[in-house]
Amino acid sequence: MINIENxxxxxxxxxxxxxxxxxxxxxxxxxxxxxDTNNIDxxxxxxxxxxxxxxxxxxx
Amino acid sequence: MPLSKIQTxxxxxxxxxxxxxxxxxxxxxxxxxxxxxLTVGVNNTYCLDRWKFYxxxxxxxxxxxxxxxxxxxxxxxTASGQTFSNVMSIDCTTAxxxxxxxxLGVLQLIEGANSVPLAGRSCxxxxxxxxxxxxxxxxxFKIGSGRAYIAPYTVSSANTWEKKTITLTMDTLAxxxxxxxxxxxxxxxxxxxxxxxTSSQTSSTINAWHDGNFYGTSSQVTWGTNTADxxxxxGVQLEIGDTATDFEHRSFGEEEAxxxxxxxxxxxxxxxxxxxxxxxxxxxxxxxxxxxxxVYYDSNKAAAGTINISNSADAGxxxxxxxxxxxxxxxxxxxxxxxxxxxxxxxxxEL
Numbered sequence: 073m074i075n076i077e078n079x080x081x082x083x084x085x086x087x088x089x090x091x092x093x094x095x096x097x098x099x100x101x102x103x104x105x106x107x108d109t110n111n112i113d114x115x116x117x118x119x120x121x122x123x124x125x126x127x128x129x130x131x132x
Numbered sequence: 133m134p135l136s137k138i139q140t141x142x143x144x145x146x147x148x149x150x151x152x153x154x155x156x157x158x159x160x161x162x163x164x165x166x167x168x169x170l171t172v173g174v175n176n177t178y179c180l181d182r183w184k185f186y187x188x189x190x191x192x193x194x195x196x197x198x199x200x201x202x203x204x205x206x207x208x209x210t211a212s213g214q215t216f217s218n219v220m221s222i223d224c225t226t227a228x229x230x231x232x233x234x235x236l237g238v239l240q241l242i243e244g245a246n247s248v249p250l251a252g253r254s255c256x257x258x259x260x261x262x263x264x265x266x267x268x269x270x271x272x273f274k275i276g277s278g279r280a281y282i283a284p285y286t287v288s289s290a291n292t293w294e295k296k297t298i299t300l301t302m303d304t305l306a307x308x309x310x311x312x313x314x315x316x317x318x319x320x321x322x323x324x325x326x327x328x329x330t331s332s333q334t335s336s337t338i339n340a341w342h343d344g345n346f347y348g349t350s351s352q353v354t355w356g357t358n359t360a361d362x363x364x365x366x367g368v369q370l371e372i373g374d375t376a377t378d379f380e381h382r383s384f385g386e387e388e389a390x391x392x393x394x395x396x397x398x399x400x401x402x403x404x405x406x407x408x409x410x411x412x413x414x415x416x417x418x419x420x421x422x423x424x425x426x427v428y429y430d431s432n433k434a435a436a437g438t439i440n441i442s443n444s445a446d447a448g449x450x451x452x453x454x455x456x457x458x459x460x461x462x463x464x465x466x467x468x469x470x471x472x473x474x475x476x477x478x479x480x481x482e483l
């Protein structure tokens with residue numbers, strides 16, 4: 073489970089027909105979180121994105 | 133087995149056996165994340181498989197899957213009359229007086245579809261517990277933050293295994309659907325509390341369903357005021373009916389597959405060519421939902437997104453997948469013909 077306090081940045085990643093979140097963690101490393109609100113980490117990412125100053129970067 | 137559990141079907145005597153336990157990993161056999169290591173408990177994270185640790189306040193504790201050779205496991209054999217392989221331990225590492233917002237406990241979230249058969253039915257929770265802190269504890273059955281049923285139990289003797297049994301009527305299907313899930317989301321939650329500050333206490337009647345987000349009353353004993361405090365638990369079973377039957381020992385493979393629906397870890401080893409590389413593999417078990425995927429260089433799982441390519445750490449891998457498989461992708465920028473790709477992965481689809 074991703075701790076919201078441990079999220080450094082988030083960007084979308086294209087997988088051809090779909091995309092997900094690549095979450096850079098303050099503790100190091102990058103976690104692949106699905107764009108699926110049934111996934112509890114996705115809910116954490118969306119909660120993080122609603123905090124002022126936090127932005128989800130578009131896919132490259 | 134009591135005579136009341138013997139059922140008659142078409143003049144055949146059929147014992148009420150098999151597939152009774154709704155709890156997964158009730159015998160504490162699996163700890164894919166931490167193995168057998170004593171591990172610092174972090175709030176709202178999973179420790180042993182399917183068991184989530186809750187911690188708020190100044191108290192701190194570690195959790196561990198104790199092995200069969202541990203004296204706390206062997207003593208359970210004598211107390212229960214059954215042979216268990218493992219026990220969950222919670223050890224206090226930082227003692228603290230009780231704060232108003234304190235919470236400490238472990239819980240299991242039961243998937244909505246698995247909760248449905250219990251809705252409106254008489255159900256029985258049974259478990260074995262051993263702690264040095266005697267007094268009144270609570271097990272709380274919760275549906276999201278909207279509904280709660282607070283059931284007390286008392287630990288009578290210090291450092292002695294005791295079997296506890298709680299029988300209740302589960303909440304209605306309508307309430308389960310409104311406050312929880314009847315599909316792949318979280319249905320019921322079974323919460324075992326060790327500390328409880330005033331902000332999560334209720335004065336409502338216990339042993340009844342109420343609206344609200346409560347975990348117990350002011351009668352909850354405060355565990356964790358001494359670093360010598362320990363709490364051991366195993367043989368957790370929740371079943372339909374008003375009688376606690378003997379613990380249902382499922383095979384390890386069955387239990388492992390049940391856990392892997394929510395969390396799976398494994399290794400990969402492939403030989404790959406090309407510059408824009410995408411690879412991955414199928415899960416052993418289909419996941420509850422699309423999983424969070426991490427790939428790692430080695431078993432330490434230090435930093436996700438880094439794998440082992442020909443014995444060198446290679447960072448910058450994007451991770452993805454669905455309910456059936458995980459994959460990873462990277463434009464390596466160079467020809468990787470015939471390179472060996474190795475590493476570890478985790479896939480998490482917990483409730």
